[in-house]
Amino acid sequence: MQSQMLPITMPSPTTLFRTENGDDVEDEKHSRLLLSSSSSSSSLSSNKDDNSKEKMPFLSRALSFTHITHLISNKKKHKRRRGNSSDDSLPSFSRQQSTLTQEVTHAASETYLITRLGFELLRYLGVGYRWITKFLALGCYAMLLMPGFIQVGYYYYRSRQVRRGIVYGDQPRNRLDLYLPENSDDGPMPVVAFITGGAWIIGYKAWGSLLGQQLSERGVIVACIDYRNFPQGTMSDMVKDASEGISFVCNNIADYGGDPNRIYLMGQSAGAHIAACTLLEQATKELGEGDKTSWSVSQIKAYFGLSGGYDLFKLVDYFHERGLYRSIFLSIMEGDQSLRRFSPEVRVQDPSIRSAVQLLPLIVLFHGTDDYSIPCDASKTFADALRRVGAQAELILYEGKTHTDMFLQDPMRSGKDELFEDILSYIHAGDSAALAKDAVAPPRRRLVPEFMLKLAHKVSPF
Numbered sequence: 001m002q003s004q005m006l007p008i009t010m011p012s013p014t015t016l017f018r019t020e021n022g023d024d025v026e027d028e029k030h031s032r033l034l035l036s037s038s039s040s041s042s043s044l045s046s047n048k049d050d051n052s053k054e055k056m057p058f059l060s061r062a063l064s065f066t067h068i069t070h071l072i073s074n075k076k077k078h079k080r081r082r083g084n085s086s087d088d089s090l091p092s093f094s095r096q097q098s099t100l101t102q103e104v105t106h107a108a109s110e111t112y113l114i115t116r117l118g119f120e121l122l123r124y125l126g127v128g129y130r131w132i133t134k135f136l137a138l139g140c141y142a143m144l145l146m147p148g149f150i151q152v153g154y155y156y157y158r159s160r161q162v163r164r165g166i167v168y169g170d171q172p173r174n175r176l177d178l179y180l181p182e183n184s185d186d187g188p189m190p191v192v193a194f195i196t197g198g199a200w201i202i203g204y205k206a207w208g209s210l211l212g213q214q215l216s217e218r219g220v221i222v223a224c225i226d227y228r229n230f231p232q233g234t235m236s237d238m239v240k241d242a243s244e245g246i247s248f249v250c251n252n253i254a255d256y257g258g259d260p261n262r263i264y265l266m267g268q269s270a271g272a273h274i275a276a277c278t279l280l281e282q283a284t285k286e287l288g289e290g291d292k293t294s295w296s297v298s299q300i301k302a303y304f305g306l307s308g309g310y311d312l313f314k315l316v317d318y319f320h321e322r323g324l325y326r327s328i329f330l331s332i333m334e335g336d337q338s339l340r341r342f343s344p345e346v347r348v349q350d351p352s353i354r355s356a357v358q359l360l361p362l363i364v365l366f367h368g369t370d371d372y373s374i375p376c377d378a379s380k381t382f383a384d385a386l387r388r389v390g391a392q393a394e395l396i397l398y399e400g401k402t403h404t405d406m407f408l409q410d411p412m413r414s415g416k417d418e419l420f421e422d423i424l425s426y427i428h429a430g431d432s433a434a435l436a437k438d439a440v441a442p443p444r445r446r447l448v449p450e451f452m453l454k455l456a457h458k459v460s461p462f
Contacts, residue, residue: 134323137461144456148210148412148447156209161216163256168248169241172228176245177205178256179212179222188259190301190427191221193249195242195278197269197307199324200332201230208268210411214420218441219434220427221258223249227274230332235277235342242278243295250295264427265303268407269374272308276344279303283356302362302426306419307403309374310382311345322373345382348389360386363393364426366419368401373462396422403462409453414446 142149156162156177163178181189192215196207205226212222225245228237246265254260267275283297309315312333320326333342340346348357365383367376379395386393398406398418406419421438428434448456 134461137459140459141456141461144452144459145408145412145448147449147452151447152210152213155213156206159213162209162212166248168225169244171237171241172232173226174241174244175205175226176248177209177212177224177226179209179216179224180256181216181219181221183219184257186219186433188254188262189219189221189257190262190264191223191249191253191258191260192264192266192304192427193223193225193246195225195227195245195265195267195271195275197267197271198229200235200238200270200274203227203229203270210408214411214417214444215423218424218438220424221253221256223253225249230328234331235274235333235338238274239278239281239342242274243282246278246282246300247294250299260299262301262427263299265300266306266423267304267308268306269308269403272305273310273342273344275303276305276308276310277342279360280344280347280353280356283359284353286359287353287356297359297361300361302364303360304423304426305363305365305379305382306407307367307371307374307379308365308382309378310343311378312339312343313346314381315374315378318375345385348391349385354389357386357389357391360391362426363391365393365395366398366406366422367395368398368403368405370400370405371403373403402457402460404460405457409448409456411444412447412453413444413450415443417444 156164161180161182163180165175166178168174168176192211194208194211196203196205198204198207203226205224208222208224212224215222223245225242227233227241227245233241249258250260250263253263265275265279267273279297279300282293282295285293286297316326316329316339319329330336333339347353363383363386365379367374367379369376376397379397383393383395401410410417410419424438428438
């Protein structure tokens, strides 16, 4: 059954609906509804209640990439002490071979980390019908999109425009990737600090490589920030990591050609939730007496939330029915008592932090109407709550789009990408030269055949 659109009841100035043929129609709602010819309907299958499980203690922290590289570094130093001092006379191909070895070591160590976390997570969750079916669906989904993943992976590991694994903190996975435009002659470039999704469990900085490649081709620097996932960390750890990553971007991006006065914060799915929590917590800190801050909310031009959830009280039971069981979700969020703290929609309505809410930048929320991982009502109600307390908030809905359509499938198609163009319209607003280049930019090339993208849409577990 196709999801029902709930109107936003707050009065607002006239906005636009964009139809398939590109015509703009006036409407008295806050949001723009983008109609897509690729919309499809799907129904929520009823799930049987799973047996209650006894809570298990948090698992041991996985081996960090920092520790692995430290061991490798020590081994290299030990070998150098035993060798001769003729390193400078080595031919250039030896240095190239060393670089390749470092690349392989980097990839292997991060793969080891992700794999170990995955197995620890499976041990924590146990084996149940819902998780087995979801993993099977995920496998089919990944295979259908594999032609695109291979091309993106090649770009990620081989492109000179990608700076991988830049350390921004002292905790495991405190690293970020930078995607740099090839042409930096136009002066300091706008920056997007991106927090990837992954249900707070399987998030990883490389998940943003397709977005990074697209935006960097249009003159935008993208910083994909990694963070500790559950069970390696809980929600407060994720917010702390995200804040330190944003701080690094704000204070160092000028060294990479970025404009520290044009930084945009973006998150997708769980990453949108983490980024919103981080932004609100930073605004609250700035009003606190004696609180030291390494970056300011005023440095963020706008926040882009893609397919996020912002009220955990409304989502805990919904996620439980979808397979993210209540006991696990509450462990991630540090218990019932922390749900309010990590629910931005609830917190912005607290009169005690009203002054902090006024510090927030423009909030732009993007959501697909056929998103069943996190229903689009999550963005609607958050936008309403923000407007009620005087914050700037805009909502853009994409008809027939699911949780992954806008972030994965659509960018792998050729032609125009609605979400991508909407994001650029905010970043390049007021920049006539950039807007002129956007108008004549060549369309994206296709990465995956259309029939495989449609099948992926149907089997997606998200």
